[in-house]
Amino acid sequence: MPHPIVSAALFVMWLLLNESIAPGPMLVGAVLAVLGGWALALLKPGRTRLRRLGVALRLAGVVVADLVRSNIAVTQVILHRRRDRRAGFLRIHLTLRNPQALAVLACILTATPGTAWVEYDTEDGWLLLHVLDLIDEASWVSIVKDRYERPLMEIFQ
Amino acid sequence: MTGIVDLPLWAAVPVAVLLLVGAGFTLTGSIGLLRLGSFYERLHAPTLGTSLGVGCILLASMVFFSVLQTRLVVHEVLVGILVVVTTPVTLMLLARAALHRDRLEGDDKVPRSARPPDPSA
Amino acid sequence: MSVTLLTWSLMIAQIMLGLAFVCATYRVLRGPRAQDRVVGLDTLYVNGMLLLLTFGIRSGTVLYFEAALVIALLVFVSTAALAKFLMRGEVIE
Structure with a gap:
């Protein structure tokens, strides 16, 4: 098999x-x-070795918690119109290069309300995201890089 | 549609709460589809329904049928997995299609590429 | 007691899902651009699927579940095909 x-x-x-x-x-x-x-x-999708089952399970827990949190955040954005809300595009430079890991990252980011994966540059590793509530760019970058990218790099190394 | 079968109260309460929460998130997502201003903002609206909306209502259905038939009914998980796996893919495809069309029309509001603009150029 | 609770919560949930259906239909009809209509259609499918699941709970049969499964499959194929169409202007090259 x-x-x-x-x-x-x-x-x-x-x-x-x-x-x-x-x-x-x-x-x-x-x-x-x-x-x-x-x-x-x-x-021939290419073989991937999955390691660190514990890290993967922890990432799944983080994603479920973030899903609930961002659902509530987006509900507030939709129901109360705030004047200072600004939606926009955000560029993030990713060090992750494994195609399967990038696919998982894309699914996580798009499935979470409030962030949507728009484009990825395969040569330089630049990711273009659209964020619904772009108040603090640095915090979004750190969420993507620390919360999702680092565990994914450990899982798909 | 004659009878809603009598469930014990300990099962009826979570089913009712999950149904209302799931329907509430789905409705909010669809209201967002109406109220948000641009296409890229509206792209976030359906994910409310496909994450917690689908999750809560499927969980309600699982609890309901498991108690009703006094056995574990988990085939709703299949719908859940299907929705969770396919929605991001379709939304990404749509986002790329919209970006492509906006760039072809020369819209200034969308970035020209995923790379940051070259400061020297 | 639990019958009244379930009857009311199902009715309210169905009304909310029906309103969500109307919102999505409005977006499909109004546009303004083709991609907005496709996002509306995608939401319409999901709302319809959830409505079918609540009908299943109301009637106590698992028949509606199968319909929901088929809709969940169709929404992927149709939206992917429409997105491809928006990108290239034709579905099959």
């Missing part, structure tokens, strides 16, 4: 869809899992 994690995820997904652990769905799920792993291997 070329991609054990992807295969296992496909297997679990099939069982969830069927809502049973009878032998029939298990067999079909196993076939699906093996075929899915092979299909992914044919696409």
Whole structure:
């Protein structure tokens, strides 16, 4: 099996869809899992070694907490119009270069309300973000770099 | 739509709270879609519904059906994973498409590139 | 007691989701530009999906869940295709 994690995820997904652990769905799920792993291997996504499961779990916790916090912050922005609110683009220079890690970072930043990944320059590593409430540029840069980029670099090294 | 089945109160309260919170965040996101001024600001509005809105209502559904059928019903997780994984991708694609169109039209308000402008140029 | 609580909270949640649906529809109809309409459509899909899930809780059947799953799949494909169209002017090159 070329991609054990992807295969296992496909297997679990099939069982969830069927809502049973009878032998029939298990067999079909196993076939699906093996075929899915092979299909992914044919696409050659490049192998990534995931390390530091503890760091990954802590990052997931941080992301969930930030999700709740930024939901509340954006709710306040929408419901109370503040005069001094300024939305705008923000440039951040990233040291992270692993494509998979960048994809995870992009998903985190876009899924969190208030920040949206707009463009990334692959040559120099400049990231263009759009931020809904751009009061303090430095604090946004430090949030992206310290809270997300550093753990991601540890996970995908 | 005849009957809402009788749940014990300890399950009904979290289901009700989660439903109201989830619907509230989704509504706020859609109001933001109306009230925010520019396209790039409006791009942030749907994420309210797709993060906590979807999360709370799916959790409510999971609690409701698990108590109703007295077994663990977790297949709602699939919808959750699907939404969480796909929404950022579509929003990023849309942002890039909008940026591309704005640059083609020569809009000064959008940055010309992700790199900072060269001070010597 | 719990029936009244659930009935009312479901009704209020459905009214809120219905209003959210109206807001998103307004954005789809008004624009002003094509990308605004696509963001509106994306939100419309998600709101509709959540509305279906509340209908599922109200009727106590899991049938609505499957509809919600299909919508969650469709929203990705349709928005990605529309974004591609906005970028290039055609969907399939």
